[in-house]
Amino acid sequence: MTFDWRYALSLLTYADFWTAAWLVIKLSIASWLISIVAGFVLALGKQSTWRLVAWFCRSYVWFFRSLPLLVLLIFVYNIPQMVPWTGSFFSNSFWAGLIALALSETAYVAEIHRGGLAGVQRGQLEAGKALGIGYFGLQRLVVLPQAFRVALPALINEYISIVKLTSLVSVISLEEILLVGERLYTQNFKVLETMLAVAMYYVVIVTVFGYLLGCLEKRLDFTRRSGDIHANEAAISETVVPIEAAAELRKPLPAIEAVNVHKHYGTHHVLKGIDLKVMTGEVVSVIGPSGSGKTSLIRTLNGLEVLDDGNVRLNSKPFLSSHKSALSREARSAYHEGILHVGMVFQSFNLFPHRTVLENVTLAPSYHAKMKGDMLERHGMRLLNKVGMGAHANKYPHQLSGGQQQRVAIARALAMEPSIVLFDEPTSALDPELVGEVLHVIEDLAREGMTMIIVTHEIDFAMKVSNRVLFMEGGIVAHDMSPADYQSMPRDSRVGRFLKGYRVEQSATA
Numbered sequence: 251m252t253f254d255w256r257y258a259l260s261l262l263t264y265a266d267f268w269t270a271a272w273l274v275i276k277l278s279i280a281s282w283l284i285s286i287v288a289g290f291v292l293a294l295g296k297q298s299t300w301r302l303v304a305w306f307c308r309s310y311v312w313f314f315r316s317l318p319l320l321v322l323l324i325f326v327y328n329i330p331q332m333v334p335w336t337g338s339f340f341s342n343s344f345w346a347g348l349i350a351l352a353l354s355e356t357a358y359v360a361e362i363h364r365g366g367l368a369g370v371q372r373g374q375l376e377a378g379k380a381l382g383i384g385y386f387g388l389q390r391l392v393v394l395p396q397a398f399r400v401a402l403p404a405l406i407n408e409y410i411s412i413v414k415l416t417s418l419v420s421v422i423s424l425e426e427i428l429l430v431g432e433r434l435y436t437q438n439f440k441v442l443e444t445m446l447a448v449a450m451y452y453v454v455i456v457t458v459f460g461y462l463l464g465c466l467e468k469r470l471d472f473t474r475r476s477g478d479i480h481a482n483e484a485a486i487s488e489t490v491v492p493i494e495a496a497a498e499l500r501k502p503l504p505a506i507e508a509v510n511v512h513k514h515y516g517t518h519h520v521l522k523g524i525d526l527k528v529m530t531g532e533v534v535s536v537i538g539p540s541g542s543g544k545t546s547l548i549r550t551l552n553g554l555e556v557l558d559d560g561n562v563r564l565n566s567k568p569f570l571s572s573h574k575s576a577l578s579r580e581a582r583s584a585y586h587e588g589i590l591h592v593g594m595v596f597q598s599f600n601l602f603p604h605r606t607v608l609e610n611v612t613l614a615p616s617y618h619a620k621m622k623g624d625m626l627e628r629h630g631m632r633l634l635n636k637v638g639m640g641a642h643a644n645k646y647p648h649q650l651s652g653g654q655q656q657r658v659a660i661a662r663a664l665a666m667e668p669s670i671v672l673f674d675e676p677t678s679a680l681d682p683e684l685v686g687e688v689l690h691v692i693e694d695l696a697r698e699g700m701t702m703i704i705v706t707h708e709i710d711f712a713m714k715v716s717n718r719v720l721f722m723e724g725g726i727v728a729h730d731m732s733p734a735d736y737q738s739m740p741r742d743s744r745v746g747r748f749l750k751g752y753r754v755e756q757s758a759t760a
C-alpha cells in the first residue's frame with residue numbers, strides 16, 4: 251500500500267485532533283502543577299524529624315514509583331466498583347486520569363525536589379534562622395526559590411514525560427490524541443499516516459511548552475540577573491528610621507550572659523562550662539587556636555547550636571536554655587522574642603543569592619512587619635550607605651566581591667536594630683586585600699557603641715577595637731582580660747607563645 255501523504259497532512263487540521271491536543275495540554279499541565287506542589291511537601295516530609303511523617307513520605311515515594319502507571323489508571327478508573335458512591339467522580343475519564351497521573355508523578359517529582367533542597371546550602375537556613383524567620387517563612391522566602399531553580403530543568407523534563415504518558419490514558423477511554431488516532435486507523439487502515447499525525451501533535455505540544463518553560467527557567471535563574479548599578483537616588487536618604495526605641499537597650503546592663511554553657515558533638519566535649527557576661531556597649535573579641543571552641547561558643551549564643559547544659563540571658567531576660575527544656579512553650583517564646591535583638595554575621599556571608607542587596611537587608615524587617623513601603627526602603631538604604639554599599643543596592647550577591655558581600659551581610663545583621671551583633675570570623679573567607687574594608691566597618695560600629703562579640707584571627711585588630719579579649723583553649727575561657735593586660739603577659743607563657751606565633755605567621759604572609 252502506498253503511503254498517503256495528502257491524507258497524513260490533512261490530519262494536521264483535523265478538528266478532533268486539536269480538541270484532543272487541548273485535552274492533553276490541560277491534563278499534563280494540571281497533573282504537573284499538582285505534582286510540583288505535592289512533591290515539594292513530600293520532599294520536606296522525608297526530611298522531617300517526626301519519624302511517622304518521614305516514614306509515610308518515604309513509603310509513598312517507594313510505592314508509587316514501583317506501581318506501573320497503566321495499572322494505576324485502571325485501578326483508579328474502577329474504584330466505583332469497590333466504593334459505589336464515588337462513581338459520579340471516578341467514572342469521569344479526565345478526573346480519573348488526572349488523579350492517577352498526579353499520584354504517580356508526585357513520587358518522581360518529590361525526588362527531584364529532594365535534589366533541589368540538597369542544593370540549598372546549610373548557611374542559607376542558618377542565615378534565615380538568625381534573622382528570626384520561622385520554618386514556613388524560611389521555606390517560602392529562602393528555600394523554595396533556590397531549590398525550585400535547581401530542580402526546574404529536571405521538572406521541565408518531567409513535564410515532557412507527562413505529555414507522552416497521557417497517551418496511556420486512552421485505556422480508560424479518554425479522548426486524547428492517541429485514542430483519536432486509533433479510532434481513525436481502525437476505520438480506514440491508514441495506520442502509518444495516522445500515527446505520523448499523532449506524533450506531530452505530540453511534537454508540537456512538547457516543542458511549544460518546552461520553549462515556554464525554558465524561558466521561565468532563564469527568567470528564574472538569578473545567576474543570570476545583573477542588577478542596575480544605579481541605586482534609586484530618592485531612596486539614598488540618610489533619614490534614620492528606628493525600629494525600636496534604642497534608649498532602653500543602651501542602659502548599662504548586661505547585653506548577654508552565658509551561664510555554665512556546655513556543648514557536645516558526639517563524645518567530643520567542645521564547650522566546658524563557659525561563663526560570659528558582656529555589658530551593653532562592650533566589644534569583646536574571642537581569640538585562640540583552631541578547635542578551641544570559639545565558633546561553637548558564638549553559635550550557641552544565638553541558638554544555631556542547642557545547649558547541652560546551661561542557659562543564655564539576653565538583656566537580662568531568658569533567651570536560650572539547654573535541650574532538656576528548650577521545647578517548652580516558654581523557652582520557644584523567649585527565643586523567638588530574643589532572636590530579633592541578636593544580629594549575626596557569618597564567615598561565609600550567607601547572603602540570599604536570589605535577592606538583591608537591598609532585598610537582603612530589608613527581608614527581616616519586612617517579614618516581621620516592622621515597616622513597609624518607602625520607609626522600609628529608606629531604612630535599607632541608610633544601612634547600606636552606612637557600610638559603603640548604597641551604590642550597589644540593586645545588584646545581586648554574585649556581582650559583588652567578597653568584601654562587598656560581607657559588608658552587605660553586616661548591614662543585614664543591623665536591619666532589625668539588634669542590641670548585640672555576633673561576628674563569626676568575618677574576614678577569614680576574604681582575600682587579604684579585602685580584609686581592611688570589612689574591619690573598617692566593624693571599627694566604625696565599635697566607635698558608635700554597638701555591643702559586639704567578635705570571633706577573629708585578626709589579633710592586632712582585636713587588641714585595637716576590643717574592651718576585653720577572651721583567649722579560649724580546650725573548650726574553656728582560659729583568659730578574659732583587657733588588651734593592655736595581654737601585652738604585659740610573659741612571652742614564654744601559653745598566650746605569649748600564641749601571640750608570637752600569630753605575628754610570625756602574619757609576617758610570613760606579608
